[in-house]
Each structure stands twice: as structure tokens, then as C-alpha cells.
Amino acid sequence: GAGVSQSPSNKVTEKGKDVELRCDPISGHTALYWYRQSLGQGLEFLIYFQGNSAPDKSGLPSDRFSAERTGGSVSTLTIQRTQQEDSAVYLCASSLSSGAAYEQYFGPGTRLTVT
């Protein structure tokens, strides 16, 4: 079956612009996670959804970052007024349900470059 897909695969934007990153989880997976991977910080948790609710937003680095999930499926991560330090690969993962026992399947990521 289809895995986790993310779009776009690459995004170059100018400092100060807003960007939207999309994640399509595996069908039937109720939990969805966003992570960020950068050279300096490694792979960091941003936010996770169970259904359409976000019980843990603790990893969002600032109020410029927000995410939503609709219909228990697609999720969008929005970064407003992008800064150069936002440049990173943004990874999405989904799992059958929330909880450490459930394997997280990762998408290929969106590489964001802020110039």
C-alpha cells in the first residue's frame, strides 16, 4: 500500500514569506507526527495529532509555527514569516494509533530552504 507522502519535496522561499507543508498519512493511521531534521539540531519532535486533536505541541519552536489536521487524515504545517533558521527537512510520520507500542512510518520529508 501507499506510504506516507509529503509535498512539496523541496521548497525554496524568501525570508519573511509564509509556507505550507503537507502530509498525507497512511490510510487508517490515526496518529500523525511532525519532526524537523537539521544539521545542527538533529531530528526534533514538533507536534503530534491523535485524530484531529493535538495533545502535544511542545516541540513547536515559536508561535510562527502552527499545524492542523482535518478529517483525521491530511495535515498541514504552516510556518509564518519564515526565518533562515527555519531551513531544515520537515518529516511527517504516522502510526496506527498513538503510544510507544505503535511503529511510526516516516515520509520522505520536505526540504525547506529559506534565503
Next chain:
Amino acid sequence: TQLLEQSPQFLSIQEGENLTVYCNSSSVFSSLQWYRQEPGEGPVLLVTVVTGGEVKKLKRLTFQFGDARKDSSLHITAAQPGDTGLYLCAGSLTGGGNKLTFGTGTQLKVEL
């Protein structure tokens, strides 16, 4: 502050050699996972360990979870070029919910 420290950071070896990657923390994890990531792709799960002292084998890969559930190791026997990649440990903190805390990563290159 990085909760999970991996060592070594980089490793370049010849085909057929053995290697061990370490993942250490001062925190206790309810479970710990090992992933391998290749360029342009997301991490792929190799194994999950949940019991202190647990040892799991996956072909030439042996994974161990420390007795105190604070550390783990990955041992590869007779490495092959196909083992090349970024190896990441990741843990679920006890009481930390569902998010994964990732290690700093070990970049492995196996040459012919």
C-alpha cells in the same frame, strides 16, 4: 540539551569488519528504537526494545537495551556496503507520551 548521545558520530570501515554504535542517556526510556535513514528518505525502523537487558537479533545486526533502560547498542557483524547510512536511536521517555526523542545519529560508510 541532547537527551540521547550517540557515538561515534562518523564511522568509515571496510566490508567485512564489525562495528558497534552506542546510544546513551541519563534518562530512563520506556522503549527504545533504532532507525536507519538513507539520503532523501525518512528513517526506517529496524527494531524496538522495551525490556531492560533485552537483546534482539536481526540477521547481522544485534541490538541491546541496557538493564536500567538508559542506554542501548547496535552491533553489526561483517558489515556490507548496503549497511551504509545514518543510524538513529530514538526513545520514548517514561511518562513522556508518544513523541520520540532522537539521538544525535551515527553516519556509517562501508567501503569495498
